[in-house]
């Protein structure tokens with residue numbers, strides 16, 4: 001079984017996870033919080049977040065994060081100093 005088949009979002013309105021500009025910023029924030037609340041209880045949050053970070057820029061709430069939050073995670077990953085080879 002694929003991790004996607006176990007996501008709690010399958011039981012929700014898919015639009016909840018894609019807050020967009022047709023609504024005002026306060027409504028986007030509320031919708032984002034509601035989607036994140038679902039993700040917090042999801043059994044596959046780690047897999048979902050890892051997939052979304054690896055996938056690159058994608059819209060929507062995945063693994064309890066917004067694309068902006070994932071972009072920051074990717075930047076931190078790129079900026080992280082390489083493991084020292086002398087550590088072995």
Ligand code: SF4
Nearest residue numbers: 007009039042048063
């Ligand atoms: S973490 Fe959120 S977006 Fe990912 S599968 Fe679970 S409910 Fe869906």
